[in-house]
Amino acid sequence: MLSQNAALQLLLLLATLATAAPNCPPLGPVFEKPRNFRSSAAIRAALANLTEAFQTRDADNSAAVRANITSYSHEVFSISDVDPVIFSWHRTAPAHASSHITNGGVKKTDADTVYRLGSLTKIFTVYMWLAQDGDVRWNEPITKYVPELAEAADKAKDDPVGNVAWGEVTVGSLAGQLSGAVRDYGLMGELTQTVDQNTAIQLGFPALNSSDPTLPKCGNSSPASSKSTPPTPPSPPPPTPNTGFQIPAYALEFIKGRPFQQLMEESIFRPLNLSHTFYNKAPSNLGIVPGPASASDAQWDYQLGDENPAGNMYSSIQDISVLGRSIMRSTLLAPVLTNRWLKPASLTSEPNAGVGYPWGIRRIVLSSVANGKRVVDAYNKAGRIGHYNSLLNLLPDYGVGFSVLLASPNLPANANVNLADALDEQLLPALEEAAREHAQDTYGGEYSNGENSSLKITTQPDRPGLGIENWMSNWTDMQYISVVLAAGYSAVSPSIKLYPTGLDTVVPGEMNRDTGRAATRGKRVAYKAVFEDLNVPSRTPPSMFSTDCGSWVSLTGVTYGSMPLDQFFFEVDGSGRVFSVENAALRMFMRKS
Template identity: 30%
Template structure:
């Protein structure tokens, strides 16, 4: 690491010099720098926590103020923990004016139009338009386009086929565009101006629109790519896209208020904004192709059920779920990454410790309907935001997601700390080996704070920089504070004790020292390299940062196994 010694304190500089000379590449981070992800177990009883209850009341007041002036727009917002059956926050607003052919009262079962999330595979039988020269500028490179590229908007394919200004009336020659022929543009697409596209019509028109990038060059939001995934699903499953979604997702999860197409006419649960007949997007059928990209309908309860299933790994195995819940590519916004097809927002201003939080979202908007589905894996949190009408919009629902996180997450953080104090905080000891360790939960720091860490009479935190110093020339007077963070690994349980894995991380430096070091580099957070520091001190195959807690049925820890030190401590 090329950290400038002039920016370090004497003790940190000594630690850095030792780490460099020892050949161990043990980088020293200069302040609390937790690993990305949860720093404590998510609270399992948030609805009973007084801080959460106060935040809920405050957020409800904000939504009441927001919707007070809405005359024709419905709003449904709900937030739940996957550990509780019911949402701990629920808000539904029915405006005074609406289309009376739908529901007259908005609640958690009210059906809205939303965007969809599709599954993955590969396709190679879409062709260039006859007459085009075959090259990478005119023809998609199907040898390089993968399912992952389609799902994460990295295929380089264009955004839409039916969104073409040539189909709308207007004198475009006045804007410098050429005169249109008699058959100017797409004649299908499922918008209000076009009938739904059949698969054959999609194949017919696809090659008329050139690619934007070579695959994996940059991000282009592509409904076309999602539509292709739907075609792949049909080819692989042997079912229609609608039947596949019904059999694979809707029926297993009991999502009785979710539809891949417009609900039956006798379904009166949908909220329909008041509009002229030619602007009623509730009835717009996007057809078998574009339905996969934006034709779904669902309710608040079904969204919460889906989010709970995702975070509880009911649709995929835990490993597959964790793989799915990861970014795939950066975007031009520093605060936004993309997954498959997640839109992942990154925030550093919502928790007391100021750490990085990732919010997994999927948004959807079609004229008069805007929705956002938000997951916060660090807190096992699911949020559904559904709106209908013309007083909201896509920016408004994103703002509601941001507001929900800003209002509720600090309270959930406090709730998690309160539960962790009961479950983990305290002193653990083994008198036979003169070993002890104390865990506490502070208000602003992440994870479990470790103090009085003594093993066989030796202060561990005071000797962190000495453990790999094989020449015996130990450095004295350097105390490096440490904290424990959950690794997500567990064993046992099911009626008996459970082993829960934690990892220790040692921090040094003050916030000012962190800022000074970061100021030397053009990228932010240079000092925070926890990912490169874990599992660095290993003694006879066991890491010194490896701590396993034994937890009873009540969730309370009874002992700690310091596996690298080969010492077991009982809670006292």
Template identity: 30%
Template sequence: MLWSLVSILPLLSLAAAKDIQPTEECPLLGPTYSSDFDLTETNAFSEAKKDFPGVVKKIFEDEIVDPKVSSFTIDVFSTFTNKSIYSYSHQATEPSLNESFPEGGIGDKTIIRVGSVSKLFTVYAILAQAGGLEVFDHSVTKYLPELAQYPPKEKDNTLESFAWENITIGALATHQAGTGQFANPSIACFTPEKDNCSTSEFLREMLEEKVPSQPVFQSPLYSDGGFGVLGRVLEKMTGKNYNDAIQIVLSKPLGLKDTGSIIPKGDDVDAIIIPGGPPTSAWGFDNQLTAPSGGIYSNHADLRTLGLSILQSKLLTPSETRAWMKPRGHTSSLVTTIGAPWEINRLTLPVAPGSKHYRVSDLYTKGGGQPGYTAIFALSPDHGIGFSVLVAGPTAGGDRWPIRAAVGETFVAAAEHAAKENAAKKFSGVFGDGKSNMTLTVEKDHVGLGMENWYVDGVEWRANITQPALSLPKGKDLIVRLYPTGLETTEDDGSTIRQYRAVPEITPLNPRPAIEGGKGLFDDRCITWFSTAFYDLETGIIDEFHLKVRNGELVAVISKAAEKVMKRKNGGKTGA
């Protein structure tokens, strides 16, 4: 069914197209242009917003999503504007589950259940409460000594019992503890306070009745049961029950208004309420033992606040945020890796509208689903944007995936193209100081800022960026492109000084591996990650440049190695 979706989206998943190839150059992983600009002021994003209703219409027409029974809302947000930059809602025209909808229609503040997106709330709260990522290395028995006290069924039989002292918080958060699903149906009860639903009974079952699904840190295997344990860890850390812990650690400092693991109260709740209970609906099923894995209620407004707090490091330091948002385990897919608890999609983004060349960009997501409700939460650090998708109805379980594809393939790609558009207008041009000059370009099928030339006192210096400085072999060309590193500082006049890294490559390059249209198993071409920041005894680090940006425009390029400050001499120059 998804293949029919691919054929109608304006911005495709490139793996399906045989004539699509990686960029000629091998960019550094991460943003290829600055994301510090207003996406809504670009043609690329304006076109995406204009086209998106047609994308949804086509999904309906192709019967990928049934508009009669499916209700969904979409929100796209930006760190530059700190607000929503696009929203879309569809309410089922012939609802089949006796849903009740808010009087004014569904939208930004409409509450639904977000399923396993709850896992993200759980891990974020643990990290915020612990004050950083060191907690990932702690044994779970540090917080739950009960797991070390209960005698295992067969202490020395690794097929039958866990050595909980070897299971860390990080192993649980990345689905690599071997804890599998919940141990016994009795813990999935409606009234956790009754017999067989207590925390102590839950931990006893996890210890005595669970068997390992795999060795610790073997590989990611999805584990709802492990997040039940993490919920108990958060309770021990805060001295509060799970719902109160989320309120104290996340909702209060961030200003979340409608997020929690207890059913929203009141007669006029802005929510899609599906009656009936499991297996039709999860509404009101508030088991606090399973809540850390899939029991949160939330809406776009709170998810946007949560996403912005992560991208802007509101509760963690920037370095801790970057460490958290990294892969911690691989799957058997070439384009999906696992974090804590991120589901990281390695996107192949077209580098310009209509281009047949792509680059890799990581999208950090978390999906969730419960009876009647599903959700997708996604962050793109490369572009400073995020989005959420909330779905309700009898087909919600399947509908979230094509809707996610439509949103991601439209708006993440649009953000990539908008960054190129902005760079062409604000960063390309000629820069010089009278004796030295540099030309920066932005080209359609290429990424980053192209260093077309760089003359220092009349001598071409680009070859000096390579280690060691070289004379080009016959028939070979040198390309140099600049990529932002994320390091920057602010000057007294409000200008920012941003560090960019110059990456040299000799073309034509070696073939890509067979999986990318080349040959062989190994990629001997994309090696730029270990070809940067070398130190030259005479000039220092020659591939480091400082770009001075004022009011969003590049006004000067600074080379510490050449001791040159080259100021803008003309307007933009681009082939894009």
């Protein structure tokens, strides 16, 4: 029978644990990338729900969807060789299936149907620069490679309000949408080139004299000759200028001495075998060409000229998926360069959004992980041009992405991101669960040295990472000791979670007597532990400076003989079976039972 005092202490402890802080993983994946797409019950259920949702969508002729006049292709892809395509869906609007409407275009959409991309072209442009030249020049001034901008840079010294400070603009700030340059020059949104003077006056604008120096000159789209005032100084909050991709195209031509289109074809199209991707003027018989004949021909054929690197390209859903897969696989780039590319360049005024090179970044909080600060970063680029919408979205934590291409003579507002929202609601929780299932099947179980050291690894649906339980070393409770050493005080509710580092190395097997070479036995996989006392109260809502999620500060905070206590190594055989684990500091192998 508990004494009154002991019972009170127990109640206080239980009350504290009920409001305990959730687990705080480092940024990035909390499990290895899933490979069990076909066997995962969560994935199968999500795909069934998606099929039903798209069937319903394809019958919706409301203004929000306009299924009767909107054709689209949609694909979910992965870096897995076994399941490179997880889900695909193609919709041909009834209005686009008639030969007299499609003007020589396809009568039925499929994986090879070509659409226009709009600003999704910018991903190709930056990818091509990185494949050709890396990012070593990204902190250099653009005037070094586009000398025509030097004269314009001098004007900004006297009048920074009326002129872009090109001398302070770097190559990387252009790619990262941080240049402070005008959005376009004499093209998109320029009313003097899209409406006549009388119409402009009726809209409330003043009449302009033809000799006015601020009027854009037809056929001259050089940003250096622009009279537009800069929206911001260099490296500001991002205004997303199209000139930020036109100008690097000039620079790369200067550096490499070859035309931009040739560079694109040799560094991206041919290595990835993108047979249905075109820099300009794609054959209409490969594309979906919606709308009345005169309008649709113009929407399909018109070119952006010098702004082609910002929004002119054409591609198919299959080729866009190949592109996304190659980025996450680092097919054309060194992995470290890919990692630098998939990072924010700036924050925005929206707390869960940022911008990259030239990504739009969404920070998605997974509500299914109720007891963990689980944030998934999605790297996307959307585009719109004429009758076409596009979107590429990468989820590097899972090695999964999806692409959306749409065509309609009257596109619904945000049609591409609306499709993405419908997808993510089903897909993200399923991917997290599939990754957890894979981690449990691969790493879960009992490990022991057969004498005085052992531990158990488990996973929980509502918590991130591999959980370590019952960790004993030399008959000592390491579950408690490790958290005390990391925190610097006695732990009430010690928790240890392991997270993948992305580091592994091949482990050679025994020598093959016939070949004289070592046989490949498997690999050694590194995981990082986070030691936490979950007795720390959860800060909801969050404080201005105090936090219950600062685990990134304390990684490798405790070492023994120069080896980190929070580093674990798993030995994996050639079939993918885990057979042992070792803690770096304790230097103890424990075999899986």
